[in-house]
Amino acid sequence: MGVEAREARQPWILLSPALVAITLLLFVPLGFILVYSFWLRTATGADVAGFHLDNWAEALTDRFYRDILLNTLKIAAITTVVCAVAGYPAAYFIARSNRNKGFLLLLLMLPFWVSYIIRTMSWINILGVSGALNSLLLWMGLIDEPLAMLYNEATVILGLVHFLMPFMILNVFVSVDGIDQNLESAANSLGATRVQTFISVTLPLSLPGLAAGGLLCFVLAAGTYITPLVLGGPRDAMFANLVFEAIITQLNWPLGSALSLMLLAVLGALVLVYNHFLGMAQLMKGMG
């Protein structure tokens, strides 16, 4: 075998374990779901194999699903904006702190050592009727009876921001950290104030990181079902909760499959738009 042929084969040899895993664990199950989505659930509870468009027709035309999808995208968007606005200064601060950078990054990673579910449930102990905040307010005499702060859209967003903020900070950090500080010095020396320098140099150069962090936050927020389950009220279901409901509660796999593919398509389209403008390489940077 020639050297060239051997060199051409090498990447595939190195990639093959990952490719096998991705194929078996992602693409094959996805294929099953695609097939399921065309099956038909009968009144007796049995699934009929075949090529039926009923599930898709229901998923795409029922206003109930559309409203929840739009609400899901709205919650994801608000979460992303809050993460960006609150996370950017923190990321900037970490990137520009020369001595404590490692320590601050460690602090940023710390929450990942606790399960996401436990982190989410911790808000019940803080905001619940007998939670820390209500106890404090009662003790201070500011309120006479506990406030009902939990189980609404705001607490869902709060939980999502809590969960997703590190992803945003990490992505923006990588971007800002990669900006040569001499660029800022140069802008200053040319007459730009610190604010003007930020607007005309630092912010535009960190946009790729902001966009990558935004994409991650949005996709993860839009696909979540634990946070609305734990922190949301009965009216705060997000789209993934519908999928959960259809598949686990109603055992209606065909409809659940169609719904989950619908969410996948919407979020996938978003990733494609991102990829078109910024490329996936930036996303990889932020995750590494």
Added chain:
Amino acid sequence: MTGPRGKAGTTLPLRKARDLSTVKLTDIEKRFGDYVAVHRMSLEMPEGGFVTLLGPSGCGKTTTLRMIAGLLDPTAGEIQIDGKRVNDVPIHKRNLGLVFQNYALFPHKTVADNIAFGLKYRGVGKSETAQKVKDALELVQLPHVAERYPRELSGGQQQRIALARSIVIEPDVLLLDEPLSALDANLREDMRVELKRIQERIGVTTVFVTHDQSEALAMSDQIVVMSAGRVEQMGAPQDVYNTPGSEFVARFLGASNIVEARCTARDETSIVLEAPDLGRIVIPADRGPQVNGTGPVKLVLRAEKLALSEDKPSDGVISHSARVETVDYQGQAARYFIRLGELQLQAINMIDTHPHGEGSEVSASFRPSDCTVLPA
């Protein structure tokens, strides 16, 4: 059109058409915690002058430049530009041109937008900005790259654009932080000439930081040699080179022989030295201004002032026979390591026809007036 137009029809004011600025440092000091980066340094830079801060890395030269720029605050002391204290003037109001080793061009802006950046904050109108950008590009001899992005240019071109960006704002002082160090050797020498030409043309007071002695010698009106946060010596390139004021300067600039000697007598006109293997040497008194009385001293002799020959040398020189130990052939010149009694000396001589061979016996000679005497 506000600025007076020079004869080349440019909007950039040329030498004499502008007010030139002085830079004055008085007892400035910079500490980082316990570490003293710059020790009480005082320095006056003449208007329109080209002053080089020269020294090895960590000598405080860049720290000094950054203090003048306003990127660092001095721990103590005063910085004046044009007679005005600027310690508390923020960097964006100091009106300085700053050029970095890594160019620091804005990667998301075109060359034209890079150059126009500083004009934006000076309320310069659109058509005037366009004219100034065009003139600046012509000044750095890159008239056709306005619409390109920095990454599409070579290192040398990027540095020219960085220079154009810093001078288009008509800075009071131009600060250059190792601007040539990132360039290839050949390009570096071309850019050296180019930079000096532009600086002379616009006449802006310039502070140049480098660790490269040949850049410093070639470009400067005045060299400030720094070491460990202190000024070792300052003066015109020739003075600093020919009359090193300290052993550090003698070793850092060029190649020098430093020989332990004893001063046996000193009067108004001459210093009498007794050096091992070299015997008695009478040196003009102005070659050792720091030597006050008799006692141990150091004799400094530049390697290129030590001439090797196979013939007997002429009168008026001190000559000893020596043996060539190592030859470092450099093309037009050669660097010889010779053994003269117990001394090992180095000599850099131009090669006439062929270099002296290793092991050959030569006579090594020098003029006493080429020596410098330093206190031990």
